Amino acid sequence: MENNSAVVRRFIEQVINSGEIDAVDQFFWEDMVEQVPFPGQGPGIEGLKDVLRGLKAAFPDMHWTIEEQIADGDKVLSRFEWTGTHGGPFLGVPATDHHVKVWGMVIDRFEGKKIKDTRIIMDTLGLMVQLGVIPKPN
Numbered sequence: 001m002e003n004n005s006a007v008v009r010r011f012i013e014q015v016i017n018s019g020e021i022d023a024v025d026q027f028f029w030e031d032m033v034e035q036v037p038f039p040g041q042g043p044g045i046e047g048l049k050d051v052l053r054g055l056k057a058a059f060p061d062m063h064w065t066i067e068e069q070i071a072d073g074d075k076v077l078s079r080f081e082w083t084g085t086h087g088g089p090f091l092g093v094p095a096t097d098h099h100v101k102v103w104g105m106v107i108d109r110f111e112g113k114k115i116k117d118t119r120i121i122m123d124t125l126g127l128m129v130q131l132g133v134i135p136k137p138n
Contacts, residue, residue: 007027008115011024011027021052024052028115029045029114029116033118034119035117035118035119039091057088057089058087059086059088062082066079067080075108076108079105080104083100084099085098086099086131096132100130101130102123102130104121104123
């Protein structure tokens with residue numbers, strides 16, 4: 001039987017890295033809750049799919065890597081890094097063609113074998129600096 005950490009890893013590979021956005025249904029409950037939603041993110045699984053589609057459109061070569069995971073009961077914490085080239089609009093920023101590397105963490109809480117709620121913390125400030133939206137500090 002696949003453990004929760006393996007489910008998260010399979011989600012990253014199949015949905016995010018391979019771009020199979022409609023496969024999200026295999027990993028999340030329809031009424032899933034994003035505890036820290038992206039700006040403008042709608043509710044439930046459809047809101048998550050919209051965000052993932054937007055990320056893939058903005059960073060077509062986006063690739064996520066899990067650097068480490070900690071599992072405790074029904075929760076999995078994943079520390080990740082993703083890279084990509086900014087080829088489309090993202091959060092109001094037109095394409096810059098800049099290559100970015102972004103770190104973050106996500107905590108997924110499972111009910112049964114699917115994720116019921118999730119919260120992501122990502123270095124958005126660092127991303128905006130890499131895109132040239134915010135000046136690099138001296």
